[in-house]
Amino acid sequence: MDFLIQRLPLYLDGAWVTIQLTIGGGALAFVLAMVFGIIGTIRHWLPRAVSTVYVEVFRGIAALVLMFWMAFALPQLSGYQLDDRFAAILALGLNVGAYGAEVVRSSINAVAKAQVEATVALNFSWFQRMRLVVLPQAWAQMLPTFGNLIIELMKATAVVYLIGVTDLTAVAQNMRESTGETVIAFLGAFVLYYLIAHALIFGMRLLERRANRKLGRAVPRGKGLKSLAQSTPVGSGTAGGIS
């Protein structure tokens, strides 16, 4: 135990890098998911085709392969060397954004037809319809799957140590090499990953509640914040979860 307490600052530094990558990758993925998800619902074939190509290409290539390409092939191709962390965020964001775009697209399509018809009857513009009616409802539907995706993203950040970023996994590796204590060195990282994941789950549940409350939908009553800590397990998402 002393072992871990002494080296805690190093682990926390590693965890901080992991969190930064998760937030950076998550922010990029969110923007990409929204943009490509929304243009995937436009009736004209061209934006839909663009969206499909983005989704299939970046979902189909493993994040690690994408990361290697950006960290090693891109500098040879263009002459510019990306910062390793930036390459990692780019690769993770593009990859997870492709999953997210599918979620956004299907959530928008799942909004009741009558809602869209009502906006037409009210002579709303496309922007008004999206902003005021469709997206708030689709948002509540997207959030649970987004929750799974952000956990997947957080877990995927572990691969950055293979391109030389000192994240939590890299710290565990360094600790093991300098002390020879494999089990304890890795235990510290496992626990921190577990904690980060649960902090993310908790945050996403808060967002879900807020989204549902704004729509006037019943929030499971009673237990307050405590109920957030339980309910559905991670990764139990239906289609679109990962893959």
Place this chain on the structure above:
Amino acid sequence: MWDFQWTLQILPDLMDGLAVTVQITVLGYLIALVLGLLIAIVRRAPFVGAVLHAAMEFVRTTPLLIQVVFVFLLAPAYISPMTVGIVVIGVHYAAYTAEVYRSGIEGVAKGQWEAARALSLPARRTWGAIVLPQAIRKVIPALGNYLIATFKDTPLLIAIGVGELLTEAQQIGSASFRVVEVYTVVGFLFLLVSIPSAILLRRLERRYAAV
């Protein structure tokens, strides 16, 4: 910039790597399918189930990469990195497939259980002839998703030196200092496998989801 001669030259080695990747994917996924089902069934037991659930939760919330490296370091030397990779991938995805099976089992109508009990079928027949055939049919598309996910996670095994596609690519790259062709071809090979599988999966979904 792009050298086709060179691309053709490295292609056979990369295909070898792809073959290893596919092999790991299939074996790991088989473990996930079988183990996940066992976990989903045992999870219904009172005490063991709760412990198992916590363990699965832990596996699902920590990165596969660090799990692979950890087990590899602790495993005795006579176990090959490839075996370690297959087993860890299998167990990791079993934690996911167990949830899928669970949702399928819970989706089986209550009357089916009651009927099995009324006929006083033994547990094995209840599961084998009544519950599982209905449960599994419904979750086939969801299980298929995890096959593609498994495939895309195999490059992680580069961390423990399994000779899969990405490892092969890295070796070629570092020996020749020409990485553009190598990594681009690897990207295309991934698409070559994952896009057709995604299309196949969509067909499966159409076939089974309507039941």
